[in-house]
Amino acid sequence: MSLWPTEPMVQASLVAIILVSIGIIFTLTYFKKWGWLWREWITTVDHKKIGIMYLICALLMLFRGGVDALLMRIQLAFPDLQFLDAQHYNEIFTTHGTIMILFMAMPFLFAMFNIVVPLQIGARDVAFPYLNAVSFWLFFFGALLFNISFVLGGAPDAGWVNYPPLSELTFSPGPGIDYYLLSLQISGIGSIATGINFLVTILKMRAPGMSMMRMPMFSWSVLASCIVIIFAFPALTAALALLSLDRIVGTHFFTMLHGGNPMMYMNLFWIWGHPEVYIVILPAYGVFSEVVSTFSKKRLFGYKSMVASLLLISVASYLVWVHHFFTMGSSAGVNSFFAVASMAIAIPTGVKVFNWLFTMFRGRIRLSLPMLWMLAFIPTFALGGATGVMLAVAPADYQFHNSYFLIAHFHQVLIGGVVYGMLAGLYYWWPKMFGFQLVEKLGKWAFWLFNIGFYVCFMPQYALGLMGMTRRMYEYPSGMGWNGLNQVSTVGAFIMGIGFLLIVAQILYSIRHGKRDTTGDPWNGRTLEWSLPSPVPHYNFVRIPEVKGRDAWWMMKQEKGDEATSTPSSSIQPIHMPNSSGLPFLMSLAFFVAGFGLVFHQFALAAVGGIGIGICLFLRSLEQDEGYMLSPKEIRRIESAQGRL
Amino acid sequence: MNEQGVERDETKMRRSSLGKMLLLAVPFLLTGCRDRFLVLDPAGPVAETEYNMIVLSAVLISIVVIPVIGLLIYIVRKYRDRPGNDAPYQPEWADSKRLEIVWWGIPIVIIAVLSVFTVRDTFALTQPPSDQEPVTIQVTSLDWKWMFQYPESGVATVNYAKIPAGVPVQFVLTSDAPMNSFWVPQLGGQTYTMPGMAMRMWLQADQPGTYYGHGANFTGKEFAKMEFDVIAEKPSEFKEWTKQVKESKPKMTKEDYKQLKEPGVVEEKTFSSYPSDLFKEIVMKNGGIYRKEEHQHILND
Ligand code: HEM
Ligand SMILES: [Cu+2]
Numbered sequence: 001m002s003l004w005p006t007e008p009m010v011q012a013s014l015v016a017i018i019l020v021s022i023g024i025i026f027t028l029t030y031f032k033k034w035g036w037l038w039r040e041w042i043t044t045v046d047h048k049k050i051g052i053m054y055l056i057c058a059l060l061m062l063f064r065g066g067v068d069a070l071l072m073r074i075q076l077a078f079p080d081l082q083f084l085d086a087q088h089y090n091e092i093f094t095t096h097g098t099i100m101i102l103f104m105a106m107p108f109l110f111a112m113f114n115i116v117v118p119l120q121i122g123a124r125d126v127a128f129p130y131l132n133a134v135s136f137w138l139f140f141f142g143a144l145l146f147n148i149s150f151v152l153g154g155a156p157d158a159g160w161v162n163y164p165p166l167s168e169l170t171f172s173p174g175p176g177i178d179y180y181l182l183s184l185q186i187s188g189i190g191s192i193a194t195g196i197n198f199l200v201t202i203l204k205m206r207a208p209g210m211s212m213m214r215m216p217m218f219s220w221s222v223l224a225s226c227i228v229i230i231f232a233f234p235a236l237t238a239a240l241a242l243l244s245l246d247r248i249v250g251t252h253f254f255t256m257l258h259g260g261n262p263m264m265y266m267n268l269f270w271i272w273g274h275p276e277v278y279i280v281i282l283p284a285y286g287v288f289s290e291v292v293s294t295f296s297k298k299r300l301f302g303y304k305s306m307v308a309s310l311l312l313i314s315v316a317s318y319l320v321w322v323h324h325f326f327t328m329g330s331s332a333g334v335n336s337f338f339a340v341a342s343m344a345i346a347i348p349t350g351v352k353v354f355n356w357l358f359t360m361f362r363g364r365i366r367l368s369l370p371m372l373w374m375l376a377f378i379p380t381f382a383l384g385g386a387t388g389v390m391l392a393v394a395p396a397d398y399q400f401h402n403s404y405f406l407i408a409h410f411h412q413v414l415i416g417g418v419v420y421g422m423l424a425g426l427y428y429w430w431p432k433m434f435g436f437q438l439v440e441k442l443g444k445w446a447f448w449l450f451n452i453g454f455y456v457c458f459m460p461q462y463a464l465g466l467m468g469m470t471r472r473m474y475e476y477p478s479g480m481g482w483n484g485l486n487q488v489s490t491v492g493a494f495i496m497g498i499g500f501l502l503i504v505a506q507i508l509y510s511i512r513h514g515k516r517d518t519t520g521d522p523w524n525g526r527t528l529e530w531s532l533p534s535p536v537p538h539y540n541f542v543r544i545p546e547v548k549g550r551d552a553w554w555m556m557k558q559e560k561g562d563e564a565t566s567t568p569s570s571s572i573q574p575i576h577m578p579n580s581s582g583l584p585f586l587m588s589l590a591f592f593v594a595g596f597g598l599v600f601h602q603f604a605l606a607a608v609g610g611i612g613i614g615i616c617l618f619l620r621s622l623e624q625d626e627g628y629m630l631s632p633k634e635i636r637r638i639e640s641a642q643g644r645l
Numbered sequence: 646m647n648e649q650g651v652e653r654d655e656t657k658m659r660r661s662s663l664g665k666m667l668l669l670a671v672p673f674l675l676t677g678c679r680d681r682f683l684v685l686d687p688a689g690p691v692a693e694t695e696y697n698m699i700v701l702s703a704v705l706i707s708i709v710v711i712p713v714i715g716l717l718i719y720i721v722r723k724y725r726d727r728p729g730n731d732a733p734y735q736p737e738w739a740d741s742k743r744l745e746i747v748w749w750g751i752p753i754v755i756i757a758v759l760s761v762f763t764v765r766d767t768f769a770l771t772q773p774p775s776d777q778e779p780v781t782i783q784v785t786s787l788d789w790k791w792m793f794q795y796p797e798s799g800v801a802t803v804n805y806a807k808i809p810a811g812v813p814v815q816f817v818l819t820s821d822a823p824m825n826s827f828w829v830p831q832l833g834g835q836t837y838t839m840p841g842m843a844m845r846m847w848l849q850a851d852q853p854g855t856y857y858g859h860g861a862n863f864t865g866k867e868f869a870k871m872e873f874d875v876i877a878e879k880p881s882e883f884k885e886w887t888k889q890v891k892e893s894k895p896k897m898t899k900e901d902y903k904q905l906k907e908p909g910v911v912e913e914k915t916f917s918s919y920p921s922d923l924f925k926e927i928v929m930k931n932g933g934i935y936r937k938e939e940h941q942h943i944l945n946d
Binding site: 087090157158159163165166171172256257260261262297298299300301302303327328329331332335336339340344346353355357358359360361362363364365366367375378379383386389390393397400401402405463465466467468470471472474475476477481 | 681682683684685692694695696698699702703706707709710713714716717720721724725726730732733734735736737738739740741744745748749751752753756759760763764766767768770771822823824826828830833834835836837839840841842844845857859860861862863864865866867868869872930931932935
């Protein structure tokens with residue numbers, strides 16, 4: 001089979017990819033940056049740098065997923081339009097959904113986990129820095145494998161849920177589905193490892209004095225999210241593995257013939273899939289809790305309730321998966337149970353909303369960018385949660401299911417919740433990551449455009465659902481009265497697109513013109529990350545802080561005033577640091593090779609990749625890696641450069 | 646002071662024009678084309694039940710959503726960090742048992758009420774919507790078309806179905822292609838059509854009319870074309886139609902079915918008969934054979 005594509009759109013994408021790659025290679029070579037790239041980034045095990053790499057990938061994927069979205073919205077702007085053909089449209093909505101959840105939302109979260117959690121709990125790194133690098137590179141190569149599918153052989157086209165029997169060989173013979181299966185599998189291993197890593201980090205590496213009930217709310221939300229990851233992702237792993245076996249070696253787990261049962265896949269998929277939506281929303285709740293308290297200059301209201309509701313949600317999220325297929329004909333008893341359980345999730349969610357509101361009540365509210373996104377989140381999410389409850393009413397869901405009403409619901413919670421949350425986090429912790437602030441004005445424009453665009457884009461979709469329009473239609477008849485609302489929705493999507501571009505512009509502009517953050521505490525923060533200089537030195541804390549209560553840094557400032565940041569030079573001890581390693585990168589590259597081989601059923605290539613993985617594991621097992629000690633002299637040099645001595 | 650006044654006027658103006666825009670949008674959305682909102686325009690008891698649940702759930706959740714948005718606006722306006730803002734400031738106040746009980750309590754009550762009705766109607770919808778003698782229609786989703794078989798009279802149609810108005814119709818659903826979903830919004834919500842399964846769904850049209858239907862679960866390339874009409878007629882006319890079809894339309898042979906099953910889009914078709922046991926065969930060969938007991942009662946009815 002020739003890999004060179006025949007269609008103009010695919011050819012154009014391929015040419016663009018090749019040109020950009022050549023450009024990057026040329027620039028790196030010209031400025032002699034290869035060594036720097038290898039030493040400082042590819043081999044790093046520093047959680048802050050890994051976080052930044054996750055962040056860059058997430059923003060790139062947001063861009064790609066966003067372009068997919070605009071292509072779809074152009075196609076739907078008019079009935080019977082011939083802009084995309086059926087095959088392309090189907091590929092594009094599949095890649096859009098998969099990318100946004102797995103290759104945009106997940107790395108965005110992991111960026112925040114990495115950048116913030118160790119700083120917030122007073123740790124020098126995560127529990128397993130090497131494993132952390134493995135996670136990142138597995139995600140990276142998984143995403144790469146997924147993204148090349150469009151130009152090499154054809155993208156998956158069975159929807160992000162990838163239901164068999166449509167996704168079985170009989171109906172989808174090309175490599176697209178195999179790309180989906182293998183890339184999700186590879187990045188999924190990384191996600192499980194991240195879940196374990198941060199769970200252990202939070203349980204074991206908190207600074208002295210930081211009991212669980214003194215932990216900042218973001219760290220609590222990461223803990224809850226990690227618990228869900230650890231219990232939910234294995235179900236996805238199993239579903240993907242069984243379907244891969246069906247396709248690659250001819251088993252019959254989910255086929256139509258020979259006793260396969262596609263319904264089993266749907267159960268496995270949603271046993272992961274529903275918890276997944278909570279995996280991505282819980283950390284966003286955490287971000288909002290931090291932001292609302294900082295920008296209201298007030299303690300977080302109802303801390304205990306907030307913790308209880310996080311944990312309740314993470315447990316309950318395992319008990320609701322059937323609401324994604326009420327229409328599969330389960331008995332009335334089963335549907336009733338899952339309907340009531342799903343609605344019940346709204347209770348702790350509602351409690352959180354009231355606690356956020358009352359954090360602001362009798363506070364002093366500053367409308368900086370992180371807070372603006374927080375404020376926009378509340379009504380958006382309240383509405384999205386409300387339509388979630390409507391969907392959970394099984395008899396009503398028989399009408400909503402797979403219609404545009406459902407599409408509107410989950411975009412409202414995913415964009416209004418997860419994307420707003422991650423943007424709030426991005427604005428909030430940006431100075432901590434990079435040492436300068438983002439200019440407000442462009443950001444405000446972006447904020448308003450994105451928000452208005454959101455409502456213009458998605459409110460009409462509720463109406464379209466009620467008018468009977470189903471999802472995943474590449475074209476629709478003109479006599480149904482759907483034309484106008486579809487056009488409005490497309491306009492909204494473009495307004496959001498402009499909003500996104502302004503955010504990019506804001507970042508680029510601020511690199512030169514943003515105000516430097518010399519204090520390390522630009523927002524008058526409350527948690528430990530704000531006690532550190534920005535950007536944070538690679539060892540994080542010179543001395544591990546002693547925590548005396550919630551909002552530890554706030555208390556230190558109250559107690560010591562300006563003295564809070566300075567360290568007596570004499571008290572500096574040597575610091576033990578982990579070594580960098582190229583193995584995580586190389587092993588993940590081997591995973592990529594193996595995955596690519598399996599996609600095209602080239603078993604020799606797959607074996608080469610497999611052997612590569614084996615060698616890397618073997619080398620790591622034999623490695624004697626004691627890390628190294630950072631001398632007090634070196635530490636003193638770094639600290640005094642930051643004005644901290 | 647002057648400046649502040651100007652600012653306030655401006656926001657007021659902005660707000661009122663926003664209000665006007667919303668007011669303009671409401672009739673456009675609701676009255677201008679209410680008949681377009683198929684889900685909100687039920688034409689039978691099943692869709693009616695579902696419609697009532699939609700309205701009830703919308704009302705109940707507004708009890709929480711509206712106060713939340715109201716509170717948000719109030720709080721943000723009142724507690725801005727402005728010099729001279731003399732609203733109370735209590736940075737350490739972060740706990741109130743009484744308030745917490747209120748906002749755990751209210752959602753619990755709302756969800757409990759909604760749950761009772763949900764469970765009631767989930768059970769109700771598994772029963773025939775009225776006690777008239779029902780009609781059975783077997784539905785098969787194919788790539789990318791719908792086949793309807795009438796076991797009582799032996800006729801078959803493609804991409805449209807005729808039903809008698811005022812009579813409960815038992816649709817028995819399967820698929821000889823990837824899983825789809827059978828949805829006729831004005832008559833009632835959907836059920837999946839699955840290979841190797843025979844699912845039952847009750848619908849009923851109260852009045853004669855033509856009702857839009859569409860597959861609701863993605864099945865590949867031309868899924869967007871899986872539209873069909875359900876045409877309800879007076880029972881006497883329905884009988885008459887069946888008779889005419891029997892007399893004037895071609896038979897469906899095994900060969901015809903094989904062709905129909907080939908992936909592609911086709912026009913409406915009508916057949917006076919079909920190979921005996923075709924539906925059962927479709928269910929059995931796609932895996933029904935492994936779940937015989939489950940389906941026996943539906944297939945033999
Ligand atoms: C109050 C809380 C919520 C409830 C009761 C709820 C309920 C539901 C129900 C019943 C469905 C299935 C509808 C159907 O397929 O017919 C659904 C779909 C979905 N929900 Fe929610 N939801 C809630 C919150 C969320 C949140 C917080 C997220 C993500 C951040 C989310 C993301 C999704 C997604 C992605 C889907 C659709 C997946 C697909 O079919 O492609 N939901 N929700
Ligand atoms: Cu769910």
